[in-house]
Amino acid sequence: MMRKPIIGGNWKMNRGTPSEAKEMLVQLIPLVKGINSVDIVICPPYTALSAVNNILKNSNIKLGGQNMYFEEKGAFTGEISPKFLQAVGCEYVILGHSERRNIFNESDELVNKKLKKALEMNLKPIVAIGEHLEEREAGKTKEIILYQMNETFKDITKEDMKTIVIAYEPIWAIGTGKTATPEQAEEIHVYIRELLIQKYDKEIADSIRIQYGGSMKPENAEDLLSKNNIDGGLVGGASLNAELLAAIIKAAEKTTN
Ligand code: PGA
Numbered sequence: 001m002m003r004k005p006i007i008g009g010n011w012k013m014n015r016g017t018p019s020e021a022k023e024m025l026v027q028l029i030p031l032v033k034g035i036n037s038v039d040i041v042i043c044p045p046y047t048a049l050s051a052v053n054n055i056l057k058n059s060n061i062k063l064g065g066q067n068m069y070f071e072e073k074g075a076f077t078g079e080i081s082p083k084f085l086q087a088v089g090c091e092y093v094i095l096g097h098s099e100r101r102n103i104f105n106e107s108d109e110l111v112n113k114k115l116k117k118a119l120e121m122n123l124k125p126i127v128a129i130g131e132h133l134e135e136r137e138a139g140k141t142k143e144i145i146l147y148q149m150n151e152t153f154k155d156i157t158k159e160d161m162k163t164i165v166i167a168y169e170p171i172w173a174i175g176t177g178k179t180a181t182p183e184q185a186e187e188i189h190v191y192i193r194e195l196l197i198q199k200y201d202k203e204i205a206d207s208i209r210i211q212y213g214g215s216m217k218p219e220n221a222e223d224l225l226s227k228n229n230i231d232g233g234l235v236g237g238a239s240l241n242a243e244l245l246a247a248i249i250k251a252a253e254k255t256t257n
Helices: 018-032 046-056 082-087 098-103 108-120 133-137 141-152 182-199 202-207 218-225 242-254
Strands: 006-010 039-043 061-065 092-095 124-129 165-168 209-213 232-235
Touching: 006 092, 006 165, 006 209, 006 242, 018 039, 018 046, 018 061, 018 242, 039 092, 046 061, 092 108, 108 124, 108 141, 124 141, 133 141, 141 182, 165 182, 182 202, 182 209, 182 218, 218 232, 218 242, 232 242
Parallel strands: 006 039, 006 232, 039 061, 061 092, 092 124, 124 165, 165 209, 209 232
Antiparallel strands: none
């Protein structure tokens, strides 16, 4: 089955002023113009969303938030409502990124609540899962993935699963320059699909896009993306640079020819 690759650029807390965002995007837009066989999503910090939305109008690049809260409004100082994300043009939202889980103590239960709300609000969730280095070294990767899949996707219907993108991001590979080998990544992507067959069915498992994330760059993107079960990338560091991100997007485009 042919799944449309999806490349997400997660700027984290790096390019957050409107001018920093603009500087990068005026370079990126012409570089990826006309590429329609790959979904391209940029996730800037909240403070740049509105400016980025204006810049991306009439381009083939979509907008995403990096996080959100599970309520639409209320006394939640410092949080962001899915409604606000929508109002500034977000189509996607990253949920459960390992930095949210590890630095801000987000639990699987919280990610599950956010996921349900995002679906209710028609935002397309990019849900991140992945293991720590110690867990991999202890041979517990699959156990961790199984647990995260069960808890994060608790009570998510088959219909809703169709709009979700899963990002497999081994935590030891994020921002470290250490990439999982294409074989290591593919093994876990296949495992995630097996779990989706058990929990839902083969049709769902075959249709869900699973991105790889963790030090993806032009040098390794083609090898990773050419694996059968790797349907895109969630890119941090390299997404801050227009040429590097465009090269990754073009590597994804190549796999569709
Ligand atoms: P990285 O980040 O590409 O800088 O490793 C990936 C991510 O955190 O999504």
